[in-house]
Amino acid sequence: MFSFLHVAMPPLPLFLAQLLVGLINGGFYAILSLGLAIIFGLLNIINFAHGALYMLGAFCAWFLLSWLGISYWAALLIAPVAVGLVGMAIERLFLRRIARLDHLYGLLLTFGLALVIDGVFRQLYGSSGMPYSIPAELQGATDLGFMFLPNYRAWVIVASFAVCAVTWFVIERTRIGALLRAATENPELVRAFGINVPRLVTLTYGAGAALAAFAGVLAAPIYQVSPLMGVNIITVVFAVVVIGGMGSILGAVISGFALGVIEGMTKVFWPEASTTVIFVIMALVLLVKPAGLFGRAG
């Protein structure tokens, strides 16, 4: 038992490289599960279309660059706005109609939407994926003395931390965030205070979609821009959300980064287990604390 732990300590560069990969993946997990948590809190919908929105963000960056020559930096702003508008349209056209029904219908509807969006892009672009190059400013690597840190990867970590911090600040410390938290608890009463809650719902879904698209643009130069990229990441992100606790903002961020790092570390110590470790943790958390590590029961 535990014989797999008796491996020799791996060389430091390998360890640090995997820590880096873990932080990067963790950043994507954190941004995506943050969006899912916000949407679940207010709309009570498990947004299966989240991976598709992430993929749309990456494609949006790719379209902007290859069709219009618009740079990565502009795409980082434009793609979230564009996909956010797509998200608002999805909410107004589809999700609003089922708002009074059980959770399950939202899950089925967004799952269907994800299949349609993914299918259309696979039909048009195949599943092999297109390269998106790292912006010139961030090419190369920095010598930290003990390892070379690729500049783009450092930027992804900084940017995902920053986006999570800003989102947390907006939700916990601003007026719009107070409205969001209150409407998550009791939408009828917030509406009876004169707040247009349906509009808040639309904006919230749009913001969640924009976050997913932002992650998609960040991911474009690291992974291929591919119709499958959403499907590939979303399963893990759902596990992260289950572990953190549905609807907990801080829980989504912390468990996103933590599980990315755990996954990376598993690659160092027990590579065969690295693709399953998150799901094993999910199963354990569900057994011990079904509401998730940061979730409130009930």
Added chain:
Amino acid sequence: MSEALLEVADLNAWYGESHVLHGIDFTVDEGELVTLLGRNGAGKTTTLKAIMGMVGRRSGRIAFAGAELIALPSDRIARLGVGYCPEERGIFAALDVEENLMLPPAVRPGGMSVEEIYTIFPNLAERRRSPGTKLSGGEQQMLAIGRILRTGARLLLLDEPTEGLAPVIVRQIGAVLRTLKAKGFTILLVEQNFRFAATVADRHYVVQNGCVVDMIANSDLGIRSDRLHEYLGV
């Protein structure tokens, strides 16, 4: 006789299939404090919710300050100047006291300032950074009333603000209601405790089985107390 600020006529309301209000009629004049009295389940709370547009379906007429509310969603009703304090108080656990207080947007000019509200409810000022639901029941009730005073609402709908509170707190709330009336607020108060209602109200409507069955002026409460006891089953 002054102009009615709120006029409810033939108000019917349904929760899903169940028909809860069967033609409620009453009026509240500008500056008046009027109560809806009645037993549990008579339809008092539903009447307030129906005025706010918070029931599944409703029909009839609800005229407020010249506007017809029956077809409006609840956010539009609030913006016309109606403040609502629900029976369960509706304090948000994820918001601190000050965030709870600041949550309802100002809908009209002339609302009270936060300082004035803290003057009326000094406990809230001391605890402004506490999570809303960490307050005592009485403090939560004061917060629930306080947060609709800022908005400029002219009509306050208060659903059993004394429910479950100690007598000393009930007296404080009574004093607050008299202060608010003196400041010119019009108040529609749902109560089960008619002894409390008698200390603050101008008139009482008795609600039974989803209908208004009687109206009693507060000054007649003494001579008609037998009748009222019969209505309320006390």
